[in-house]
Amino acid sequence: MRAFRILLAHELRMLLVSPATYIAATLFLLVMGFVFAGILETFAAAPQEGSPAAVFFQLFWIPVFFMVPLLTMKSLAEERRLGTLETLLTAPVTTPQIVLAKFFAAYALYLGLWACTGGFFYILHWFSGAAQGPDLAPLIGGYLFIAVSGTLFVAIGILASALTRNQAVAGILAFVLLLALVIGTRFTATLEVLKLDHLAGLRAAVDYLQVFTHLEDFTRGVVDTRQVLYYLSGSALALILGILGVEAKLLHS
Amino acid sequence: MSDAATATSSPAASPAIVVRDLVKTYAGHPAVRGVSFEVAQGEIIGLLGPNGAGKSTTLRILTGFLPATSGQVTVCGVDVAANPSEVKTRLGYMPENNPLPEDMRVGEYLHLRGRLKGLTRRKLAPRLDEVVHLCDLGRVRDRIIGKLSKGYRQRVGIADAILAEPPLIIMDEPTIGLDPHQILAVRDLISSLRGRMTVLISSHILPEIEVTCDRVLIINQGRVVATGAPAELRRDFFGHGHYEIELAGPLEHIPAALADVHPGLALVSTSPADSAGFVALRLTAPADAPDLREALVHALARGGRFRLRALGRSRHTLEEVFLAATQTREQGARSREQGAEMSTAPSPSSFPAPRS
Numbered sequence: 001m002r003a004f005r006i007l008l009a010h011e012l013r014m015l016l017v018s019p020a021t022y023i024a025a026t027l028f029l030l031v032m033g034f035v036f037a038g039i040l041e042t043f044a045a046a047p048q049e050g051s052p053a054a055v056f057f058q059l060f061w062i063p064v065f066f067m068v069p070l071l072t073m074k075s076l077a078e079e080r081r082l083g084t085l086e087t088l089l090t091a092p093v094t095t096p097q098i099v100l101a102k103f104f105a106a107y108a109l110y111l112g113l114w115a116c117t118g119g120f121f122y123i124l125h126w127f128s129g130a131a132q133g134p135d136l137a138p139l140i141g142g143y144l145f146i147a148v149s150g151t152l153f154v155a156i157g158i159l160a161s162a163l164t165r166n167q168a169v170a171g172i173l174a175f176v177l178l179l180a181l182v183i184g185t186r187f188t189a190t191l192e193v194l195k196l197d198h199l200a201g202l203r204a205a206v207d208y209l210q211v212f213t214h215l216e217d218f219t220r221g222v223v224d225t226r227q228v229l230y231y232l233s234g235s236a237l238a239l240i241l242g243i244l245g246v247e248a249k250l251l252h253s
Numbered sequence: 254m255s256d257a258a259t260a261t262s263s264p265a266a267s268p269a270i271v272v273r274d275l276v277k278t279y280a281g282h283p284a285v286r287g288v289s290f291e292v293a294q295g296e297i298i299g300l301l302g303p304n305g306a307g308k309s310t311t312l313r314i315l316t317g318f319l320p321a322t323s324g325q326v327t328v329c330g331v332d333v334a335a336n337p338s339e340v341k342t343r344l345g346y347m348p349e350n351n352p353l354p355e356d357m358r359v360g361e362y363l364h365l366r367g368r369l370k371g372l373t374r375r376k377l378a379p380r381l382d383e384v385v386h387l388c389d390l391g392r393v394r395d396r397i398i399g400k401l402s403k404g405y406r407q408r409v410g411i412a413d414a415i416l417a418e419p420p421l422i423i424m425d426e427p428t429i430g431l432d433p434h435q436i437l438a439v440r441d442l443i444s445s446l447r448g449r450m451t452v453l454i455s456s457h458i459l460p461e462i463e464v465t466c467d468r469v470l471i472i473n474q475g476r477v478v479a480t481g482a483p484a485e486l487r488r489d490f491f492g493h494g495h496y497e498i499e500l501a502g503p504l505e506h507i508p509a510a511l512a513d514v515h516p517g518l519a520l521v522s523t524s525p526a527d528s529a530g531f532v533a534l535r536l537t538a539p540a541d542a543p544d545l546r547e548a549l550v551h552a553l554a555r556g557g558r559f560r561l562r563a564l565g566r567s568r569h570t571l572e573e574v575f576l577a578a579t580q581t582r583e584q585g586a587r588s589r590e591q592g593a594e595m596s597t598a599p600s601p602s603s604f605p606a607p608r609s
Binding site: 088 | 280318320341348355370
């Protein structure tokens with residue numbers, strides 16, 4: 001536990017002193033700012049259903065597909081490529097401690113970046129001059145969804161990084177896995193095969209995996225513990241596989 | 254104190270490292286095949302071997318980084334396979350090529366390493382100053398590691414290894430890529446650890462090992478082919494039997510004079526005479542012959558036939574020992590393959606026959 005704390009503090013510190021973090025943060029806020037401005041324009045042009053916040057969170061996949069692989073691809077792949085994993089593991093440190101420290105550092109950065117987008121809603125509220133405050137419910141739901149689903153997305157990124165020593169491969173692998181998770185399940189749900197009666201169980205399972213459905217529930221204020229459990233258990237699984245990946249690479253190096 | 258540590262009756266007197274029948278195969282390809290050795294506490298021992306001999310693999314298994322395929326490894330009384338985390342607190346390790354994070358400052362990195370190795374902040378600060386001074390890193394303490402020269406990087410690795418004052422230090426090729434001044438500095442640094450810590454270093458730079466180490470372990474093709482102090486190894490492999498003489502006089506009388514000293518003494522080579530008329534001779538004696546230097550001086554200086562200028566036993570460098578040890582082994586392996594039906598394989602740690 002002590003080693004984990006030291007490693008996590010070290011990882012967070014390295015993120016804070018790294019220029020790459022600030023460049024990534026700036027670009028992220030730039031992209032999300034454009035997205036937000038675009039949403040506001042459509043809302044200004046014609047009346048829409050739902051709130052701008054709900055539509056904004058609908059586009060969560062843009063940063064997920066690009067930011068998560070970029071944030072996590074370096075973590076373990078770089079350590080292995082440089083060989084610093086060997087120095088780390090010959091200190092009194094275990095593989096789970098290293099992987100978890102990397103995960104929580106990346107997750108903290110992911111949350112931090114999203115937290116910055118809270119500024120958009122504040123600015124909107126400030127300039128609109130509305131007497132009453134913004135509708136907080138979809139905001140809280142949306143950020144809760146980001147926080148909960150983020151564990152799984154970041155864990156998948158860490159898993160991809162654990163499987164290779166090449167950062168680019170780790171990044172692409174993370175991208176593909178996230179794509180399969182978010183978009184792939186959506187396509188699977190539309191397959192004609194699943195409409196057969198005796199595959200009803202499978203269809204229910206695929207529906208249950210719909211990330212977009214989870215998002216809608218969260219922004220409507222419905223927090224389903226099954227969904228929370230899905231993300232938490234999924235991230236636990238990805239992290240365990242990541243730890244095993246690192247150790248297997250050592251065994252067969 | 255863990256159970257494993259207290260299980261041995263007196264850890265202070267137990268050997269620092271015990272390796273028994275260590276075998277490591279990578280996907281069926283053997284890297285280490287039955288290595289056994291012991292290292293006493295406080296000893297500085299050098300692991301020698303050509304590239305691919307299994308040095309790094311052996312060291313990595315010692316640190317608990319790699320699991321062994323079979324065999325037993327005990328470090329400071331703790332079984333590595335059963336209790337790797339306990340072993341890691343007892344050793345400082347510098348891997349081959351000394352990997353370091355590129356984007357940290359030297360002071361920061363050593364601070365992190367010290368904290369990871371269990372030093373408290375209060376203890377770490379003075380120890381960090383001490384280590385930085387010892388490794389002469391004061392000037393680069395606030396520099397980024399990625400921008401340091403090779404020599405400084407190497408010293409950062411050594412500083413990291415000795416930081417927590419572990420009883421055992423393992424360094425894989427600590428002097429590779431250093432200039433002669435830096436090699437001297439590293440050598441002094443290692444010598445300064447003598448008596449306080451057990452040091453195991455691997456190298457294929459032989460003069461290094463010869464100067465620093467109390468004992469040498471030569472590994473070839475995954476087996477220990479020779480072990481002992483450099484002087485012992487020289488004697489075991491070459492005997493007393495090589496002499497170099499410089500003299501002037503009638504060369505045709507030399508064989509007779511030599512036969513008087515020892516019947517087995519043979520003239521190997523004669524150099525052309527130099528401007529003063531002296532020739533250099535190389536002699537060999539059988540391996541079982543005693544030290545013949547005194548007898549030679551008497552025989553050659555007597556009677557005034559020869560003018561003797563110099564006489565000495567030729568000193569074999571560790572390099573020659575190394576070549577002999579690794580070659581004998583290869584030849585041995587070849588002959589064993591030819592006589593495939595041999596019932597008793599030679600024990601891995603046995604000495605090869607001295608080359609005559």
